[in-house]
Amino acid sequence: MTQLPLPVTVPRADDFDDVAQLMALAFHVSLDSDQQEVERATYEPERSLLVRDGGPAVAHASAFTRELGVPGGSIPAAHVTMVSVAATHRRRGLLTTLMRRQLREVRDGGREPVAVLWASEGRIYPRFGYGLAAQRLAIQCETTELRLPEPVSVAGTLRLDRPAGRQPELARLYDRVRADRPGWSSRDERWWRYVLSDPTALRDGATERRVLLHEGPEGVDGYALFRTKDEWDRGGPRGEVRVHEVVAANPAAYLAMWRMLLSVDLTRRLWFDTAAVDEPLLRLVNEPRRLGAHLSDALWVRVVDVPAALAARRYATDVDVVIEVADELLPENTGCWRLVGGPSGASCTATDEPARLACDIRCLGELYLGGTGLGALAAAGRVRELVSGSVAAAGPAFGWYRAPAPMEVF
Incomplete structure (x- = not known):
């Protein structure tokens, strides 16, 4: 390992495998070929910065070109991602070098007035001017302890399907709801393929992802992406519902989908870790304490x-x-x-x-x-x-x- 200053370069597309190896080591996960191919499709090498020490990649930062929902609209925002430094090269100023250069490039690009990221640790990014702009609720609850109100009227139908086959409908609904929700990011075809991808390595023993659709008088007005995990004990079934997204255009669709998610046969628990701090579910359940909601940080914004x-x-x-x-x-x-x-x-x-x-x-x-x-x-x-x-x-x-x-x- 050299102690001389290491050059920062803009990687090529074929550097992605080395970058993926660095990410796997930094975040303590094993490389999975299916997941790697999904992530390769979203990688933007021209927006990335790479440091090598001889051969191996030892530091990296990147950004995705997407829009971010803000109060009253949507704006271009650098979605900062894939930031890491190898354990062998810590305390050498590499992260500082990459983050400073990235901010300068975003500013000089003149298109994106802000950058946004998720932080692995909250203490890292404030020193680069990022502020905690959005929090989230992680819900882990026993579903047998909760009750929801009866619907005022039955004006819709629930259906289960595989997500990939319903992507156009999901995209239309997402864009419709996103227009009024700060914090949601734009999704083009490439990003929808990423969001709906379902590598086995990410399932943690649970089922493939499913989509719950709510169809109202004018078509699909709600969807939920979820999976289930089987578990039994001496008392019987203890399965878990793992919710990934809930998007609803109206209260009726929202209530109908949650009534099903909280009552799936042979399940007794539910997990949802990206709920909003003003999640309507908090105002619907008979005992909100039983949701076990835990507040955590989510989006960090840097005004550029x-x-x-x-x-x-x-x-x-x-x-x-x-x-x-x-x-x-x-x-x-x-x-x-x-x-x-x-x-x-x-x-x-x-x-x-x-x-x-x-x-x-x-x-x-x-x-x-x-x-x-x-x-x-x-x-x-x-x-x-x-x-x-x-x-x-x-x-x-x-x-x-x-x-x-x-x-x-x-």
Whole structure:
């Protein structure tokens, strides 16, 4: 192992196998050929950074080109992924080098005002300006302890099928619902193939993935992706339902699908680890404590271009405020910015006017999807109120009527 600085290169498509080997070692999993081929189809080598030490790959970072749902719309966002450093090459500044260069390239590309990622550990990415923008609920419950209300009317039909054969219908419904949900990412044909892929290595002894469809008067208005795992003990069946996605266009479809998921024959438990913090299920079950919901982090957002990012989303109420921003890694973002916005649009421009609020770039990432309160950041001392009353005046605008929700780990 050389101690000299190692060069950072842009990999070729045929470097993917070495990258996959690095990922497997970093995340303590075994390589699976089926899974590897699925992931190869989404890999974007031109958006990746690779470090080799002689032959082996020892550090890597990449990004996917997708859009991210934000309050009031959808914007291009660098979906940062496949970040790792070999155990043999830690504490040599490789991660810092890759993350700094990646941020600079996203900024200079001029198309994506924000970057977004899932963090393996929450302490890693704040030092690069990422803020926790969306949390998730992991639900693990005994289904025998829960009851749901009876439907008001029976206006739909439930069907079970294999997901791949229903991909066009799933995509149409997903896009329809995604338009109003911060945190969901766009899916083209390539991404739908990835989402619906079902390598045996990822099943953990459970069945193949199935899709539950709810068909209303106008066609499919709800779907759930799930699998089941068989288990018995001396008392009888103890099977588990593992839910991966629930997408519903209306309350009737949502309720009907959950009534089935919580009552599958020969199962007694249910697992769903990407529920939203405002998941309607919490308001439907007779005893929400029995859902066993556990709060965790989900999406981390890094504002790359302050004026472009703040102008790209919408605001719950009218706002006119000057914010002083500090950004050590992208100095173009440092300065005072006047944000004028509301439910129908926004603008953000540099200004010499005195600031009313001050924060670092990480705080803007936390605020960006509408899931973090400005007041909470101020109470933590991370947003400074330079003019009394500014937090109360501007705070409601940064929220949104739906919490940002995770959907898939990318």
